[in-house]
Amino acid sequence: MAEELGEKGRQGVAARAERSDSIRNREKLTAAAQAVFAAEGLNAPMDRIAATAGVGPGTLYRHFPSRLKLWEAVLEEPLRGQLAVARNALANPDRWEGLAEYIVASCEIEAERDGYLNLMNTRFDGAPGLQAIRAEIQRTVRRLVTLARDEGAVRPDFTMEDLLFIAVSNSKIAEVTRSTAPGAWRRNVELFLDAIRPERAHPLSQRPLTPSQVARSMVRQESLTRP
Structure with missing residues (x-):
């Protein structure tokens, strides 16, 4: 029982850490989009936004599958x-x-x-x-x-x-x-x-x-x- 509770606890900590990382990445992407859209226009390359946020394109598209979704978050x-x-x-x-x-x-x-x-x-x-x-x-x-x-x-x-x-x-x-x-x-x-x-x-x-x-x-x- 103790081992089971310990495993559940570790899973809970990992899940919370993952959620925290996800929240931070979304915030970084939103801030990057604001900066890039302001500097380069609303059709600026999505990869540039990911690079500015310091994350990979995969992370960007997990949070914002399309440019429209990013516009909705920023505009x-x-x-x-x-x-x-x-x-x-x-x-x-x-x-x-x-x-x-x-x-x-x-x-x-x-x-x-x-x-x-x-x-x-x-x-x-x-x-x-x-x-x-x-x-x-x-x-x-x-x-x-x-x-x-x-x-x-x-x-x-x-x-x-x-x-x-x-x-x-x-x-x-x-x-x-x-x-x-x-x-x-x-x-x-x-x-x-x-x-x-x-x-x-x-x-x-x-x-x-x-x-x-x-x-x-x-x-x-x-x-x-x-x-």
Whole structure:
């Protein structure tokens, strides 16, 4: 009986040690993913994340069998931050200030050194939790844009799809200037803000993108950036 209890005790200690190692590895992988995604983008190589965490690819895939699972572990918080920014902007009774506040703050979240470039331009197919947050952000921002346009706070032909150009442009500029001129993205955003004021409106030669064109463009962008 004593030997049996001793064996069970040893098994219990081993199981607890294994669980502790597993928890530590998951924490290291999550921290590594945050750092690598911030530095190299959301489609950074998975092997680089494992190497940064100091574990093997097998350990990575045991905890996170796919990139989506890793996104789910890392991106919920920044997406909720984007949602909070959108809701705060919608609550502003001054429609121009609210929209401008959202555009600047949203771009800043991505552009900061620990931010995730293209967070708002990435599809999360297969990750229902992230999709739900993203859908709520889109509904809130669409309402923000509609109210600003209906009340004459922005040029009358400004659309939700036009906002994509601001987000995509900001992400690319922030990406290429982070190490040389980390504040350059603000100038880009400020130029965009001036361009959408109603008193700056001039006829445009091209129609705005349709929602389906935006969706197809996002898919193409991801295919070009995925390693």
